[in-house]
Amino acid sequence: xxxxxxxxxEGGGILYMKELLDYVRMYGQVHHWSILTxxxxxxxxxxxxxxxxxxxxxxxxxxxxxxxxIREICRRSLPDIYLTTSIAPERLSRRVALIAQCRNxxxxxxxxxxxxxxxxxxxxILNRHLLVRTFxxxxxxxxxxxxxxxxxxxxxxxxxxxxxVIPHGVSPVFRxxxxxxxxxxxxxxxxxxxxxYKHQEEVVQALGLIRKRTGRKFKLVFVGGGTPAYIQAxxxxxxxxxLEEDVQFVGHVAHDLIPAKFTDAFAFLFASTCExxxxxxxxxxxxxxxxxxxxxEPMPEFGGNDVIYFEATNPDSIADAVSRLVNNxxxxxxxxxxxxxxxxxxxxxxxFDRLLEVMEQARVETAAEFGLSA
Numbered sequence: 001x002x003x004x005x006x007x008x009x010e011g012g013g014i015l016y017m018k019e020l021l022d023y024v025r026m027y028g029q030v031h032h033w034s035i036l037t038x039x040x041x042x043x044x045x046x047x048x049x050x051x052x053x054x055x056x057x058x059x060x061x062x063x064x065x066x067x068x069x070i071r072e073i074c075r076r077s078l079p080d081i082y083l084t085t086s087i088a089p090e091r092l093s094r095r096v097a098l099i100a101q102c103r104n105x106x107x108x109x110x111x112x113x114x115x116x117x118x119x120x121x122x123x124x125i126l127n128r129h130l131l132v133r134t135f136x137x138x139x140x141x142x143x144x145x146x147x148x149x150x151x152x153x154x155x156x157x158x159x160x161x162x163x164x165v166i167p168h169g170v171s172p173v174f175r176x177x178x179x180x181x182x183x184x185x186x187x188x189x190x191x192x193x194x195x196x197y198k199h200q201e202e203v204v205q206a207l208g209l210i211r212k213r214t215g216r217k218f219k220l221v222f223v224g225g226g227t228p229a230y231i232q233a234x235x236x237x238x239x240x241x242x243l244e245e246d247v248q249f250v251g252h253v254a255h256d257l258i259p260a261k262f263t264d265a266f267a268f269l270f271a272s273t274c275e276x277x278x279x280x281x282x283x284x285x286x287x288x289x290x291x292x293x294x295x296x297e298p299m300p301e302f303g304g305n306d307v308i309y310f311e312a313t314n315p316d317s318i319a320d321a322v323s324r325l326v327n328n329x330x331x332x333x334x335x336x337x338x339x340x341x342x343x344x345x346x347x348x349x350x351x352f353d354r355l356l357e358v359m360e361q362a363r364v365e366t367a368a369e370f371g372l373s374a
Contacts, residue, residue, distance in 0.1 A: 194226030
């Protein structure tokens with residue numbers, strides 16, 4: 001088994017790989033696992049596995065390195081499965097069962113790409129082309145939401161035929177960490193990297209409207225790194241509105257320290273319009289505070305009727321959603337309890353149990369095609 005983690009450089013990608021390797025170490029290795037990694041990715045469990053380290057994280061150099069090294073790596077590690085969350089090397093033998101994961105919808109959503117700087121737009125267009133090539137060669141394509149499978153399967157029906165939906169799990173550290181109902185005097189919390197399609201700027205604009213409509217002087221706390229230019233834009237908006245003292249930019253926080261940020265929050269906001277399976281939304285629903293989020297898919301797929309929705313590009317809509325919760329502890333209590341129930345069964349073990357089943361199926365099918373021993 002060869003696990004390609006080279007694309008896992010931040011946020012959900014790092015979390016997913018860490019949880020997967022912890023799972024393999026805890027529940028036993030059905031296969032011998034080798035890992036392709038880079039020096040920026042740090043997985044505590046990786047010390048238990050054979051590692052092949054790319055020379056640097058730059059995507060082009062990394063890709064050339066992988067193409068030049070993949071046959072030698074396969075000769076040494078003898079994989080029967082190659083699992084990747086990114087672009088698979090063209091020189092990978094067809095006798096190795098290729099399983100590709102679709103974890104990033106940005107390359108496939110032109111409207112969201114237009115929010116990005118021009119160089120990044122072209123990067124995502126190229127990424128889209130290369131990902132489709134990988135999906136076409138793959139034995140199985142793993143999606144983490146029905147929305148993603150339907151979106152890509154509608155354009156390329158052959159993807160739907162080999163697609164499997166395996167949503168993410170939620171770490172136990174996020175389960176019921178807040179007493180019902182949430183803190184009436186708490187802050188509004190948004191945990192996610194600051195990027196244009198996350199619409200933190202519109203959330204800041206909504207903060208001023210919330211004050212006018214409710215009389216409540218909420219603090220707004222952003223947790224996460226992000227794009228420097230966009231972070232400055234959000235800070236500039238806060239300053240223009242006279243809210244710079246009330247908007248806090250915490251920056252990157254280690255994942256195991258994030259639960260503490262929920263304990264004093266009034267509500268959790270999530271205004272993204274480009275997601276696949278948003279970890280932070282599932283984690284927030286587990287904590288015991290009410291959740292308000294974008295009405296763009298796949299958020300309704302995961303939130304159901306247990307969160308309050310708004311139009312992420314409309315500050316008025318965001319302000320209306322928050323205003324519904326003010327002085328309404330009964331609604332906050334109902335939302336918090338029902339959201340927790342909705343995600344109670346989403347565990348990483350369940351996700352990876354299913355992943356291993358799909359991996360084994362792909363391995364057997366590939367062995368049968370080439371007359372290899374299964």
